[in-house]
Amino acid sequence: xxxxxxxxxxxxxxxxxxxxxxxxxxxxxxxxxxxxxxxxxxxxxxxxxxxxxxxxxxxxxxxxxxxxxxxxxxxxxxxxxxxxxxxxxxxxxxxxxxxxxxxxxxxxxxxxxxxxxxxxxxxxxxxxxxxxxxxxxxxxxxxxxxxxxxxxxxxxxxxxxxxxxxxxxxxxxxxxxxxxxxxxxxxxxxxxxxxxxxxxxxxxxxxxxxxxxxxxxxxxxxxxxxxxxxxxxxxxxxxxxxxxxxxxxxxxxxx
Amino acid sequence: xxxxxxxxxxxxxxxxxxxxxxxxxxxxxxxxxxxxxxxxxxxxxxxxxxxxxxxxxxxxxxxxxxxxxxxxxxxxxxxxxxxxxxxxxxxxxxxxxxxxxxxxxxxxxxxxxxxxxxxxxxxxxxxxxxxxxxxxxxxxxxxxxxxxxxxxxxxxxxxxxxxxxxxxxxxxxxxxxxxxxxxxxxxxxxxxxxxxxxxxxxxxxxxxxxxxxxxxxxxxxxxxxxxxxxxxxxxxxxxxxxxxxxxxxxxxxxx
Numbered sequence: 001x002x003x004x005x006x007x008x009x010x011x012x013x014x015x016x017x018x019x020x021x022x023x024x025x026x027x028x029x030x031x032x033x034x035x036x037x038x039x040x041x042x043x044x045x046x047x048x049x050x051x052x053x054x055x056x057x058x059x060x061x062x063x064x065x066x067x068x069x070x071x072x073x074x075x076x077x078x079x080x081x082x083x084x085x086x087x088x089x090x091x092x093x094x095x096x097x098x099x100x101x102x103x104x105x106x107x108x109x110x111x112x113x114x115x116x117x118x119x120x121x122x123x124x125x126x127x128x129x130x131x132x133x134x135x136x137x138x139x140x141x142x143x144x145x146x147x148x149x150x151x152x153x154x155x156x157x158x159x160x161x162x163x164x165x166x167x168x169x170x171x172x173x174x175x176x177x178x179x180x181x182x183x184x185x186x187x188x189x190x191x192x193x194x195x196x197x198x199x200x201x202x203x204x205x206x207x208x209x210x211x212x213x214x215x216x217x218x219x220x221x222x223x224x225x226x227x228x229x230x231x232x233x234x235x236x237x238x239x240x241x242x243x244x245x246x247x248x249x250x251x252x253x254x255x
Numbered sequence: 256x257x258x259x260x261x262x263x264x265x266x267x268x269x270x271x272x273x274x275x276x277x278x279x280x281x282x283x284x285x286x287x288x289x290x291x292x293x294x295x296x297x298x299x300x301x302x303x304x305x306x307x308x309x310x311x312x313x314x315x316x317x318x319x320x321x322x323x324x325x326x327x328x329x330x331x332x333x334x335x336x337x338x339x340x341x342x343x344x345x346x347x348x349x350x351x352x353x354x355x356x357x358x359x360x361x362x363x364x365x366x367x368x369x370x371x372x373x374x375x376x377x378x379x380x381x382x383x384x385x386x387x388x389x390x391x392x393x394x395x396x397x398x399x400x401x402x403x404x405x406x407x408x409x410x411x412x413x414x415x416x417x418x419x420x421x422x423x424x425x426x427x428x429x430x431x432x433x434x435x436x437x438x439x440x441x442x443x444x445x446x447x448x449x450x451x452x453x454x455x456x457x458x459x460x461x462x463x464x465x466x467x468x469x470x471x472x473x474x475x476x477x478x479x480x481x482x483x484x485x486x487x488x489x490x491x492x493x494x495x496x497x498x499x500x501x502x503x504x505x506x507x508x509x510x
Contacts, residue, residue: 163446167437170425182422187442187468191418213442 003069003245011076016094018203018241019079021129024117027179027250028243029056029068030109030220031078032227033096033236036060039105041148042223046107048145052154052218054110054178056246063100065108068246074106080239082224087231096236104236109220111243112157114179114250115172122172124165128206134241135159137202137219141193142184144226152226155202156184156192157219160212169215175254185216192216202240258324258500266331271349273458273496274334276384279372282434282505283498284311284323285364285475286333287482288351288491291315294360296403297478301362303400307409307473309365309433311501318355320363323501329361335494337479342486351491359491364475366498367412369434369505370427377427379420383461389496390414392457392474396448397439399481407481410457411439411447412474415467424470430509440471447471457495 001009003023009015019028034042039060046053057067065072075097083091083099093099113135116126128135135157142154161169166186174182189197197214198205202221208214221240238244256264258278264270274283289297294315301308312322320327330352338346338354348354368390371381383390390412397409416424421441429437444452452469453460457476463469476495493499 163440163443166441167425167429167439170422171429171437174422174426182426184422185418186421188418191466191468211446213446 003247006245007069007072007077010079011073013094016079016242018134019243019245020113020116020135020241021132023245024120025250027056027068027246027248027253028111028113029246030111030223031074031238031244032107032109032223033104034232035101035234036103036105038232041150042107045147045150046109048147051180051184052144052222053220054180055107056110056178057108059106059108063104063106068108068244068248070247074244075100078238078242078244080242082237082239084224084227084232084235084237086233087228092239099236108244109223110179111220112180112217113243114253115176117250118172118176119169122168124161124169124172126159128204131206133206134203136200136204136206137221137240138189138194139201139225144222150226150230152229154184155219155221155225156216158197158200158214158216160206160208161215163211163213166213166215173217176250177255178253179250180218183215184218187213189214258502261500262324262327262332265334266328268349271334271497273389274498274500275368275371275390275496276387278500279375280505282311282323282501282503282508283366283368284501285366285478286329286493286499287362287364287478288359289487290356290489291358291360293487296405297362300402300405301364303402306435306439307399307477308475309435310362311365311433312363314361314363318359318361323363323499323503325502329499330355333493333497333499335497337492337494339479339482339487339490339492341488342483347494354491363499364478365434366475367435367472368498369508370431372505373427373431374424377423379416379424379427381414383459386461388461389458391455391459391461392476392495393444393449394456394480399477405481405485407484409439410474410476410480411471413452413455413469413471415461415463416470418466418468421468421470428472431505432510433508434505435473438470439473442468444469
C-alpha cells in the first residue's frame, strides 16, 4: 500500500492501529502540537536533544504538511492522537479537527520505524512487526539537555536482536541519524533505569529469547514524557506507535 | 617512534613487551608459521573464517615481509614468539632464527590493535593501553567453519566501553573489516562461553567499571587455539599481545 493510500484509510477512520511494518521503505514520523507560545522553546530544546527529538518538519501555519507528505492533513492522517491537558492524557482520538486552534504549531519528528526496513533487509527480523504488535517503549533515567524550562528524561524503544547481529544493528541504524541513528544503549536495561523489561511504559511487551540482546533506541515519545512532567496546559501528540507515514523514502535520509 | 625504529629495538632484544599503544596509526599483525604441508589448508580455513583470521600477507619463500613492512625480518622483528610442539607451547622466545626451517610458511593476520587509535580518537580511551597492560583475551564457544581438518573455537579480545559509546565503538571498528571489524559480541560474557571475565585466558585482567559494558572482538590468537586443539606437530606464533608492527597506516585499511 502506498503512504497516500494508507493515510486515506486513516483519515476515513478505517485504520487506527500501530504503523510499524506499514509502507516499508517510507519514513514515519512522531507528531507534537503545541501552542505558539511554547513552540520556539520546544524547537530549541529539540535541537539541543537531536538524537532523541530530530525535527523533520515544523508546520507553523495551518495543518498541512509541505515537506514530508505534501498536502497531508495532520489533523486526520495519523491513526491515533493523545490530547494532553496539564500534562495528563485526557483523551485518545482518531481525529483532532475538533481540537484545532489557529495558534497550534505542529512538529514532525524522526521515528525509528523508518529504519525497520533496513534492519529487516540486513537479516534482522523484528518480532513485534512479525507479531503485528506495537514496539516496546520505556521511560529511562537518561537526562535530556535542558532548554528554556523544557527538561526531562529520554523514552526509548526496544528491539531484541540476535547476539551475533548486535554490531550490525548498530552500524545499519547509524546511517539514519535523523531517525535517532544507532542505539543509545545495548543490553543491561537496569543501567538506564528500566527496571522491568517485561512491562513497557508504552506499547506491547515482546519476548526476548535466550540468544538475543535488547537494544534501545531514542524514541519520539520523549516529548510526551517531557510535556507530562512539565504539566504543559495543552498539547496534542500522536499516540505511541501510531505514526504519521510520510511520502519520503528512508533512502533519502540515509547518510 | 616509527615502526622501523620499534622493530629495530625489538630485533636487538631491547623491547619485548606487548605492542598495544605503540606506533599509533599503524597496522599491527598476528603471526602464524606452519610447515608447508599444512599451509594451503590453513589458508583456506582462514579465508572461511575471515572475521577471526583475516590474512594480510603470506610469506611462502624466506622470512622477509614484502607487503606489510618491506624487508622486515619475521624471525627477529616480533617482541615474543611461542614455539608449539604437538599443540603445546614448549618455549616463549624473542628470536626464532634458531627454529627456522626452509619449509615454513608465515602468515600475517589482521589485529584489533590496529583500530585502537580510531577508538581513542573517537572518544573511547582504552584502559589497558593507559595502564600499559596487555589486552584481555578469552576462549569462547563460538564455532569456526571447519576446513580440511582445521576447526575449533574463536578467541576474542575484550575492551570495556562506556555504555553510551557502545554503538559508536561498533560503528568505528566496522570500518576496519580486515582488522576483525565490529564486535562479534556485546555484553553478557556467559552467552559466548566466557565464565569468568576477571580471569582472561590470555593477556591481563582489566577493570570493567559500573557504567561500562564489555565488548568482544575476534582475536588473531584464534589460530593458536586451533593449533593447540589439533595438536599440530610444529608451529610458531607470536605471543598473544606481542605483535608485528607494520609500516602500513591503518587509514589504508579503512573501508
